[in-house]
Amino acid sequence: MNNLSKVRTFSTFKWAFSNLAKNNLNPVKTATTRILNPGKSGVWCPGGFLGTTHINHRFYGKKACYELKNGQNKSNDLDEENNSVVEAQDVLIEYLHSTRSLQYSDAENISRNSPEFLEKLLKDVENEKDVKQSLRRLLCYHPINEFEPFFESMGLKPCEYASLLPRDMIYLVDDQRLLSNYHVLCEYGVSPDKVGRIYMGARDVFRYDHGRLLAVLEFFEAKGFSQPSVVKLVMSCPDILVIKDFMKVLEMLMNAGIVNSWFEENILEENTYSWSRILETLYLIKKFGLSNEDIRELLNKNPMVLMEDSGAKTISLVVFLIKFGASVDNKLSMFKQFPQIKIQTFLSNLKKSYDFLLAIEMDADDAANIIRTNPAVLGSCTLKTVRSLLNSLNCGKKRLCDTIKENPQELKNWVLGKKVKALPNAKNEMSQKKIRFLMDLGFVENSSEMTKALKLFRGNGGELQERFDCLVNAGLSRENVTEMVRLAPQVINQTKEVIEMKLDFFVNELGYNVSSLVTFPAFLAHSIQKIKLRFAMYNWLVGRGKVNGNLALSTIIASSDKIFLQGKVDLDPECLYAWNNFKKKFFPE
Numbered sequence: 363m364n365n366l367s368k369v370r371t372f373s374t375f376k377w378a379f380s381n382l383a384k385n386n387l388n389p390v391k392t393a394t395t396r397i398l399n400p401g402k403s404g405v406w407c408p409g410g411f412l413g414t415t416h417i418n419h420r421f422y423g424k425k426a427c428y429e430l431k432n433g434q435n436k437s438n439d440l441d442e443e444n445n446s447v448v449e450a451q452d453v454l455i456e457y458l459h460s461t462r463s464l465q466y467s468d469a470e471n472i473s474r475n476s477p478e479f480l481e482k483l484l485k486d487v488e489n490e491k492d493v494k495q496s497l498r499r500l501l502c503y504h505p506i507n508e509f510e511p512f513f514e515s516m517g518l519k520p521c522e523y524a525s526l527l528p529r530d531m532i533y534l535v536d537d538q539r540l541l542s543n544y545h546v547l548c549e550y551g552v553s554p555d556k557v558g559r560i561y562m563g564a565r566d567v568f569r570y571d572h573g574r575l576l577a578v579l580e581f582f583e584a585k586g587f588s589q590p591s592v593v594k595l596v597m598s599c600p601d602i603l604v605i606k607d608f609m610k611v612l613e614m615l616m617n618a619g620i621v622n623s624w625f626e627e628n629i630l631e632e633n634t635y636s637w638s639r640i641l642e643t644l645y646l647i648k649k650f651g652l653s654n655e656d657i658r659e660l661l662n663k664n665p666m667v668l669m670e671d672s673g674a675k676t677i678s679l680v681v682f683l684i685k686f687g688a689s690v691d692n693k694l695s696m697f698k699q700f701p702q703i704k705i706q707t708f709l710s711n712l713k714k715s716y717d718f719l720l721a722i723e724m725d726a727d728d729a730a731n732i733i734r735t736n737p738a739v740l741g742s743c744t745l746k747t748v749r750s751l752l753n754s755l756n757c758g759k760k761r762l763c764d765t766i767k768e769n770p771q772e773l774k775n776w777v778l779g780k781k782v783k784a785l786p787n788a789k790n791e792m793s794q795k796k797i798r799f800l801m802d803l804g805f806v807e808n809s810s811e812m813t814k815a816l817k818l819f820r821g822n823g824g825e826l827q828e829r830f831d832c833l834v835n836a837g838l839s840r841e842n843v844t845e846m847v848r849l850a851p852q853v854i855n856q857t858k859e860v861i862e863m864k865l866d867f868f869v870n871e872l873g874y875n876v877s878s879l880v881t882f883p884a885f886l887a888h889s890i891q892k893i894k895l896r897f898a899m900y901n902w903l904v905g906r907g908k909v910n911g912n913l914a915l916s917t918i919i920a921s922s923d924k925i926f927l928q929g930k931v932d933l934d935p936e937c938l939y940a941w942n943n944f945k946k947k948f949f950p951e
Contacts, residue, residue, distance in 0.1 A: 446484055447477075447480060447484070449497070450480045450483055450484055451474060451480065452473075452494070453497040453501065454476075454480070454497075454501075454511070455469045455470050455473045456498075457469075457501045458472060458473065458508065463535060464534060464535065468534075468541075472515045473511070474515075475515035475554070476510075476511035476512075476515050478514060478519075478520060479510050479511040480511075483500070483506075484497075486500055505533075506532070508534045509523075509526075509527050509528060509531070510523070513526065513561075516544075516556075517557065517558035517559060518561070518562070522558075526561075539568065539569055539570070539571075540569075542572060543567055543568045543575050544557060544568070546575045546576050547560060547596075550576070550579055550589070552593055552596065559597060559600065560597070560603075562600075563599075563601055563634070564600035564601050564603045564604045567600075567604060575603070578603055579592055579596070582595065585612065586622045587622050591622065591626045594631055595625065595629060597631045598629050598630060598631045598632075598633055598634065598635065599634070599637065605637065605638070607637040607638045607640075608637040611640055611644060614644055614648075618655075618657040618658045619654060619655070620658055620661060620662075624661070624662070628665040628669050629669070635669070639673050639674060639677075640668050640669075640672050640673045642673065643672075643673025643674075643676050643677055644657075644668065646680060647660075647667070647697065649690075649950060650693050650694045650697065651690060651694050651863070651890045651891075651894075652697060656697070660697055660698070664701070664702050666704055670705045670706065671706075675704075675705035675709065678709060679708065679709045679712075682709060682712065683733070686730045686734045687730060687734055688734035688735075688737070689889055690889060690891050691860045692734050692735060692737065693737075694859075694860065694863065694890070695857045695859045695860050696738045698859050698863075699738035700738065701741070708741035708742070709741070711740060711743060712733065712737060712740050712741045714744065714745065715733070715740035715741075715743075715773070716740075719733075719766070721748045722748055722752075722759045723759050723760075724763045724766070724767075728763075728767055732766065732770050735770070735857075736770040736771075736773075739771060739774055740770075740773060742774070743773065743776075743777040744778050745773065745776055745778070746776055746777065746782070751776055751782065754776075754783075754784065755776075755783075755784055756784040756785065757784075761785065765785065768822060769821070769822040769825075771825070794823070795822060795823025796816065796819070796821075796822055796826065797812070797816070797823070799823045799826050799830075803815075803847060804844065804848070815851070818855075819851050819854070819855065820855040821855065826854055829853075829854040829856070829858055830854055832858050832861050832862060832865075833846070833847075833854075833861065833865075836865050836869075836876050837876045837877070838876060838877065838880070842877075842880045845880070846879065846880060846883035847883075849883055850883040850884045850886075852884070852887040853883050853884070853887055856886070856887075861886060863890065864885075864886050864890060864893070865886075867890065867894075868885070868886075872897060874915075878915060881915075882914070882919075882920075884916075884919075885915055885919055891948045891949055892948075893919065894948050895944050895945060895947075895948040896918050896926065898944045899926075899940065899944050900913065902944075908934070927941065
């Protein structure tokens with residue numbers, strides 16, 4: 363039985379190698395081919411078995427042999443084509459270096475990185491037997507436009523560089539400025555096949571005199587950027603080499619404490635940026651009253667404020683809020699609380715929130731007021747659908763409107779993916795807190811004064827208490843703050859952030875003692891622009907001896923423009939000029 367098994371095995375191998383010999387195939391090569399495309403069967407080669415011990419006899423049949431031969435033909439065609447390309451590259455290197463006197467590194471880079479130009483050359487000699495010799499002869503009698511493979515080697519496509527080809531030159535050595543600045547970029551660290559991006563974005567740099575481009579690159583290093591960072595900057599924003607807006611942005615951000623690593627982390631090479639628009643956005647943000655510290659905190663928290671679409675989305679957001687009548691204080695408060703999400707997402711959430719408020723039949727004016735006073739809340743969340751929310755809260759549209767108007771912060775609890783509890787049947791707990799807060803101020807429950815106060819004081823009890831405590835923490839007694847709030851309820855109708863910002867300006871910028879607010883609490887209700895405008899003009903007048911330096915706060919702030927300037931601007935052209943300049947500064951159109 364064992365002998366019979368050996369005979370069968372020997373017969374099988376004898377048959378297999380007979381077929382291999384008949385078809386002029388190498389057994390090791392055939393086995394290797396099988397290994398690269400394994401099936402259920404293994405194969406044997408000298409040295410042992412590979413794969414399973416079962417042998418598929420069809421592997422050695424005519425079909426397999428035919429497929430292998432056919433593959434060899436295709437491989438031969440591919441090898442021949444590759445050889446032609448290599449020969450064409452060598453001929454072009456030889457031509458550019460030896461005949462046209464280009465640096466060898468340039469000649470090699472151009473030849474190795476211009477496949478479409480080489481393909482065009484090869485078509486001219488496709489029927490020739492000796493490709494190399496034919497190409498040499500072709501280039502000898504038909505000089506090429508060297509700018510074509512040069513631009514292609516820089517990463518440009520024929521459709522991009524066709525209009526860039528010089529009309530009066532075909533030899534690269536005739537344009538020494540182009541070559542010189544190309545070498546500066548490559549030697550500095552820009553990949554040769556990406557120089558085309560710079561050429562398309564800042565063509566003027568390739569006309570720079572010797573030394574100028576390198577001086578510009580080294581200038582960025584002098585500002586603290588590393589060489590790789592400069593390369594990254596130039597690749598993503600080629601126009602920084604010719605346009606000064608980037609330097610203005612850089613100066614403003616560095617003044618705000620933004621370090622170079624911020625640029626390295628947030629500028630992407632594959633993106634393009636408009637630094638003029640980024641500069642415009644930065645100016646816009648500063649006009650809202652953000653300090654350098656605020657700007658640093660905002661941009662470190664959410665760089666997209668400037669970098670998303672070069673600030674265009676931020677400008678769109680501001681325009682949207684202006685349409686709803688948002689004040690500078692509203693926008694300032696929003697930026698101070700800005701979440702870590704894309705600007706486009708934030709703006710989309712705001713728009714959807716407004717649609718939501720209209721869908722629950724809220725009055726348009728009330729809806730606009732919620733949008734302009736709570737943008738940070740509404741922009742941070744994606745609300746549930748009206749139908750879903752009404753079912754979850756077990757209430758009608760009117761109750762929902764009243765709840766939102768009473769406390770817009772509640773909207774944060776009604777976002778997609780969050781479980782919502784039904785509203786209680788009893789009186790709203792927030793209203794109860796508000797009533798308790800007003801009672802602490804001395805209002806009598808259920809009195810006409812209490813009813814009037816409930817309409818005057820905006821926000822829930824918790825928010826009102828937080829704002830009240832903010833004034834107390836600034837150094838005022840509870841009794842003084844209570845009296846201030848009763849005299850000017852609008853003081854604590856502002857957010858805590860806005861109150862803190864005005865207190866800081868009052869004490870640290872204007873130099874007043876916080877106790878001065880007790881006699882004139884309404885100071886805190888005026889916009890920060892108006893305050894800055896009035897004091898800028900007041901200080902100007904005092905500096906020139908036109909008014910005394912001890913005017914009361916109420917006289918400076920509360921009076922109308924006409925009364926404030928009466929007998930000063932109208933009678934003095936210099937005063938009028940100063941007033942108009944200050945207005946342009948603090949109330950830009």
